[in-house]
Amino acid sequence: MVASTPSKKLFSVTLRVWRQANPDQPGKFVDYPAHNVSPDMSFLELLDVVNDGLTVSPEEPIAFAHDCREGICGTCSCTINGKPHGPGKGVATCQVYMRSFQAGDVIVVEPFRATAFPIIKDLVTERSAFDKIQQAGGFISARTGAAPDANAILVSKAAADLAMDAAACIGCGACVAACKNASAMLFVAAKVSHLGLMPQGQPERDRRVLAMVQTMDEAGFGNCTNQYECSAVCPKNITHDFIARLNRDYVGALFRSELQSVSTSAGGGA
Amino acid sequence: MNILGSLFNSSIGKKVLMALTGLVLFGFVTGHLLGNLQIFLPPQKINAYGHMLESLGAGLWLVRLFLLACVVIHVWVAIQLTRENSAARPVNYGVAHTNRASLASRVMARTGLVVLAFLVYHLLDFTFRVQHPEWSQHSFALADGTLVRDVHTMMVQGFSRPGVAFFYILAVGLLSYHLAHGVVSLVQTLGFKNERWTRGLECFARVYCWGYFLLNTAIPLAILGGWVKAHV
Numbered sequence: 001m002v003a004s005t006p007s008k009k010l011f012s013v014t015l016r017v018w019r020q021a022n023p024d025q026p027g028k029f030v031d032y033p034a035h036n037v038s039p040d041m042s043f044l045e046l047l048d049v050v051n052d053g054l055t056v057s058p059e060e061p062i063a064f065a066h067d068c069r070e071g072i073c074g075t076c077s078c079t080i081n082g083k084p085h086g087p088g089k090g091v092a093t094c095q096v097y098m099r100s101f102q103a104g105d106v107i108v109v110e111p112f113r114a115t116a117f118p119i120i121k122d123l124v125t126e127r128s129a130f131d132k133i134q135q136a137g138g139f140i141s142a143r144t145g146a147a148p149d150a151n152a153i154l155v156s157k158a159a160a161d162l163a164m165d166a167a168a169c170i171g172c173g174a175c176v177a178a179c180k181n182a183s184a185m186l187f188v189a190a191k192v193s194h195l196g197l198m199p200q201g202q203p204e205r206d207r208r209v210l211a212m213v214q215t216m217d218e219a220g221f222g223n224c225t226n227q228y229e230c231s232a233v234c235p236k237n238i239t240h241d242f243i244a245r246l247n248r249d250y251v252g253a254l255f256r257s258e259l260q261s262v263s264t265s266a267g268g269g270a
Numbered sequence: 271m272n273i274l275g276s277l278f279n280s281s282i283g284k285k286v287l288m289a290l291t292g293l294v295l296f297g298f299v300t301g302h303l304l305g306n307l308q309i310f311l312p313p314q315k316i317n318a319y320g321h322m323l324e325s326l327g328a329g330l331w332l333v334r335l336f337l338l339a340c341v342v343i344h345v346w347v348a349i350q351l352t353r354e355n356s357a358a359r360p361v362n363y364g365v366a367h368t369n370r371a372s373l374a375s376r377v378m379a380r381t382g383l384v385v386l387a388f389l390v391y392h393l394l395d396f397t398f399r400v401q402h403p404e405w406s407q408h409s410f411a412l413a414d415g416t417l418v419r420d421v422h423t424m425m426v427q428g429f430s431r432p433g434v435a436f437f438y439i440l441a442v443g444l445l446s447y448h449l450a451h452g453v454v455s456l457v458q459t460l461g462f463k464n465e466r467w468t469r470g471l472e473c474f475a476r477v478y479c480w481g482y483f484l485l486n487t488a489i490p491l492a493i494l495g496g497w498v499k500a501h502v
Contacts, residue, residue, distance in 0.1 A: 018364070029364060082367025108365045115358050180371060181355035183281075213282055222358030223281045223351045225378070226455040227371035241464045248461025250282045258273050 010036045011103035015050060017062055018110045020119055027119070029108070032062075039099035043086060044069060044076065046098060047109075063122040069094040071235060074170030077177070078123050079110040084174035084233045092172060092235040112177035115220045116184070127173045129219040130187060134171075136215035137208035138191045142200040159197045166194035168236040175230035175238075181222030186230035188216050189246035190238050196249055206253035213250055281354075284347045289456035291344040296453060298337055299445065303482060306425075309489055313422035313501045317410045321418035345386060352379055375451040381444040388441030396428060426493055426500045435490035446483035450475055 012035045020027030032050050041049075044066050051061035067075035076093040080086035086096040101107060109123060117125040145152065155163075167190075175186035192209050195201030201208070224243060231240040277283035305323075308316040323330060368376075399405045402424075410420040429435045453475040457463045463471065492498045 016364075079363060079365075082363050082365035083369065110364055113359055113361055113363055115360060178369065180376065182358035183355075185281075210276075213280055217279075217281050220358060221281075222355040223285060224459075225351075225355070225375060226451075226458045227375045229369050229371050232369035239465065240458075244458050244461045244463045246461075247282055247286070247459055250280075251286060251461065254273050254276050254283075 008038060008040065010038055013037055013046075013098075013101055013104065014106045015046070016106055016108045017122070019062070019122055020111075021060075022121060023118055027122075031106075037098050039097065041098045042069070042094060043078075043080065043096040043098065043100075044094050063120075063124045065124045066094060071095045072170060074172035074235075077112050077125060077127070077172060077174070079112060079177055081108050082110075084112060084177035085172075085235055090235060090237045092170070092174075095235075112173055114173075114176050114182035114222075116182065117173060117176060125173070127171075129221070130171050130173060130184070132219060133184065133188060133212050133215045134191065137204065137211040138195065139204075140195055140198075140200050141203060144200060153199050155198060163194050163197035166190040166197070166238065166242055169194070169234075169238055170236060172235060174233045174235060176221060178229040178233040179222065179224075180227060180229060181225055183224045183230075184216050184219070184221040185224040185243050185246065186234065186238060186240060188212050189240075189242035192249060193242045193245050196245075205249070206256055209246065209249045209253045210257065213246075278347075281351075284351055285459045287343055287347050288351070289459035291340040291347075292452050292456050293460075294337070294340045295344065296449065296456075299449075299482070303486055306489060307485060309422065309425055309498055310492070313410070313420075314412055316425075317418050317421050318412055320421040321412070321416070324419070341386075341389070345382075348379065348382065372451060374447050375455070378448060378451060381448040385441055385445045385448060388437060391437070392441075395434070396424065399424075402427070420502075423500055423502065425489070426498060429490040429493040432494065435494055438490055439487050442486040443483055446479040446486075449482065450479045453478060 012033065015032045015034055016029045017032060018027050019030045032054075034046055034050055037046060044064070047062060047064055054061040065075050065077050067073045069076070071092045071094060074092070077084070078086070078093045080093065080096065085091060085093045087100045088096055111117075111119050111123045112125050112127075114125075116129040117127050120126050142153075144150070169187060169190035171187065173187070176182050176184050179185075192212055195208060196205050226240075226243075228240045231238060277287055305316075305319055308319055326333075374381075394400050396405075405424040405427075406419065408417040408419055410418050410422070412418055429438070454463070454468075454471055457471060489498075
């Protein structure tokens with residue numbers, strides 16, 4: 001027997017969406033009334049429905065980024081009523097449901113706004129700055145072998161748990177979008193801590209933090225002012241304690257790299 | 271890259287400079303308040319204390335230059351950080367939304383600027399005594415007969431001007447507010463904060479800032495109210 005479902009009263013809302021044809025043109029908000037909205041619809045489904053209407057009109061459909069729609073890929077990226085990923089806690093935009101809104105609401109939908117995340121079209125932003133940061137140091141060179149080798153290097157439970165908390169980062173960029181200064185510190189802190197906590201991440205630990213922070217700075221992100229807007233919107237609830245850890249790692253790496261001797265035959269090969 | 275270059279050029283380095291200079295200045299204002307509270311003791315106490323500081327000679331100037339360097343770095347780096355931060359988001363959101371950033375944390379530049387303006391005035395007024403050269407005279411005799419500057423009278427006369435007293439109260443109020451974010455923030459920047467003792471740290475900051483504000487305000491209020499009187 002199907003359990004009785006809660007009230008499914010359909011309602012109407014107005015979507016106020018940022019429309020911008022391309023990176024070089026100025027954008028503006030445009031209102032789209034949406035009727036017969038089911039509270040069980042996801043927010044992205046509502047955008048789909050609005051787009052269905054737009055495809056048969058002279059106007060272009062709203063461009064928005066989405067992929068897995070189950071909160072694990074980090075592709076969806078809207079700012080809903082000023083909050084990246086909308087009203088929920090610990091969820092991505094794709095996990096926002098229309099029951100979070102009231103009938104008659106005007107829902108303002110904007111792209112993530114940061115110099116380092118230029119707008120491509122409407123709600124879609126270019127977030128490859130994160131890829132550049134990852135390429136600068138978000139990797140290990142230790143050979144981890146095949147599956148049976150996974151236990152060859154022992155990892156303490158405490159370190160594994162903490163590293164897993166950091167590794168939960170899906171790189172969506174909501175931390176940047178929420179930060180008053182468009183800083184990428186929570187993202188970088190998560191990536192640096194994730195590998196820095198594991199024994200396999202130790203060989204490159206200092207180089208990693210120095211290179212990733214340098215790449216972050218070059219990409220045009222702002223600076224952290226410890227207001228913790230980032231962790232408040234993180235769909236994976238990553239804590240800003242990792243930012244303190246990143247600061248500590250960075251200063252330590254600065255001093256260690258300065259004191260380290262360099263081989264005079266470096267680069268000569270064996 | 272060398273350490274100094276990285277400190278002045280990287281985002282985390284600049285934040286560390288803000289935190290370290292902030293920590294020094296936090297220590298200074300705390301010590302300065304404790305010294306000033308001697309106004310509530312007999313006049314020879316604060317005058318002897320002032321004489322002790324001035325007789326440090328070159329040592330005093332070293333400390334003063336160090337503090338000045340901290341102020342200059344704190345302000346200079348703050349200007350750089352603020353400019354970078356506004357460049358990182360040139361277009362604001364249509365809907366402004368704040369999740370949990372405290373008001374104190376969002377007005378750091380503004381509270382800091384008022385405090386800086388007061389600092390300049392305060393140094394000209396009480397340290398260089400440009401308006402009242404007579405405050406530089408050694409007119410107070412300590413118990414051993416040494417003639418020293420009369421700091422007590424300077425403070426009483428200084429704070430008997432209601433405009434100056436008001437500016438002072440405003441500045442220490444805004445400085446307390448500045449510290450409400452700064453004290454907790456510097457621990458995070460230096461990398462020593464975590465969830466386990468955040469609450470304790472925030473509690474300390476709240477108690478400290480209220481204490482700092484009330485004790486500082488007590489001085490001009492006691493003078494204006496006539497509880498602390500000129501001794502001559």
